[in-house]
Amino acid sequence: MTDCIFYGGKGGVGKTTCAAATGIRLADLGRRTLLVSTDPAHSLSDSLETDLGPEPRTLELEGDPVLETDSAGASGLEENAALWAAEIDPETRQERYEALARALAADLRSAGIRLGDEEVERIFAAGTPAGGDEIAALDLLVEYVDSGDWDVVVFDTAPTGHTLRLFDTPAVAGPFLEMLGSLRGQARRIGTAARSAVLGPMSMFGGSDGGADLEAFRDRLERARELLLDAERTEFRVVLAPEGMAIAESERLVEKLREAGVRVDRLVVNRVFEDPDEGCSRCRSRYERHAERVAEIRETFPDLEVVTLPEREGEVQGLEAVRSIAERLPAEA
Template sequence: MTDCIFYGGKGGVGKTTCAAATGRSLAAAGRETLVVSTDPAHSLADSLEADIGPEPTELEAPVAPDGDGTATASATDSDRAGGLWAVEIDPETQRERYEKLARALASDLRSAGISLSDEEVERLFATGAPAGSDEIAALDLLVEYVDSGRWDTVVFDTAPTGHTLRLFDMPDVMGLALETARSLRGQAKRIGNAAKTAVLGPMSMMTGESDDEAESLAVFQARLERARELLVDPERTEFRVVLTPESMAISETRRLVERLREAGVSVERLVVNRVLEDPHEGCPRCRSRQERHEERLAEIRSTFPDLEVVTLPDLEGEAQGRESLAAIADRLPT
């Protein structure tokens, strides 16, 4: 079975870096791994230093580490047991599918004599988010990537907190909207069929419409329900919340963890990024910052006593690109 790891939290805390580092570490350990960015403001390509598009792209597999934890450039093919893939979801690639659902419903309503514009019908889907939104595309592709069996692990770099909460709300919200739409569609179809029968008699059976649209509604709803199953399965999915050692970040993390748990999503650890561990000697300001970070870490552990707390060092100005990912990967569990 394919495992899922989600990295979530407020914007700018380092979710993308964590996802990219985890992906490289898993691939180096021999697992076929796909890293997915669902954030509209993509930066995954920059983190992985690779060209990434809206379709999964295979990258150069990370080299398996030596016993001392360092990678060797002369590793053989056997050292590259895993594969690293990445994709930046483009919501536009999904928009036509969701608009087709609204058009199919509008067609049946009109066939029953109910006059509605496309805009009015599409409002049925506005309970959660507009058709083709990044959240819906993320859930739809979550199912596609996981159920394909192509990868051992799918790592998600999610959008900032507000978008993340909407993503996890989406199966319930859209499920209700689609159930209503299907009910209306069924009523309209029965009215339309009755009218055709009254006018055309037995010949009405020869003018029936295809059930493709009805199947698309049912399939789409089933995929959302499947996404919900995956999201709340602790054996397959883990959500890691990333934050920085700041009071505001701690408060927002508390709300996010509570919301995720209310939704039945497994949260087992927090990742505290950009912790100053080795201040420059003779720098009172650096020392003061380190002490503040230590206080915030103590507060985090006190606030979340049941969660594992993983700390990542502040590498600003010390490492870039793959060096930075390697340093972070060493600290993150896989």
């Protein structure tokens, strides 16, 4: 069974660094780990200083543990590799949704409804509040988890608003897809009856059947919802900075996630100033201010584990730089 760890929070707080560090630590511990960015503004490639695309690629880690595999490896993945990474590109999944729209348009036209492909696609796109990023992320979540190729999948999510849409999408899109299925069924029955009346039994041969595609799409979203709400397998970690506005936004995010039934056990407070120069009054003031904020966070979230990460000079980039903070992040989901 594959575990899932999601990192989320407002933009610019270091979600990508935390996700990458967790992925590296899990890999160092010998767990086959996939690190995925669902943020449209990808920064995972920059963090790891490597080119990433929509297909998982192996990352070379010094001192990789040698993992036992069967004689064929794991579903064709490279043997003895522990860490993979990918950045989801919504366009790579767009053809699947376009095919559904075209199939619906064909059924409507067969029933005598004058509706062009572009009009149907607009209806399909407007049917759910989530965009292609969220839909693609959920679609691939199911694919990654159910493949059995990885022990853990770590997600670097988009800023708060996009993340909440990610978790809302299965519940919102379900009724819409049910409506589409009903509309398609009615259109196909009307079209079949019309063809039968004109052409007779020969009309039953030929034609396309996109109904299975729509049903499979609906099933994948339902499967994604089950995974997101499975507290035994999925955990969401909120990342924030030691700032008042970040604390307030994180409080709203935790509340909304819990209302949705998503497991939230930990907060990661990033960029905490920890080692002031005793001769620097400004450094001391910054240290005390951050200490007060961390204390406020612990008081605001008494039931959550609070993990702190130190402030670093410059960007944390490259495998070794990211690995340097990994030990401070919990590995288990």
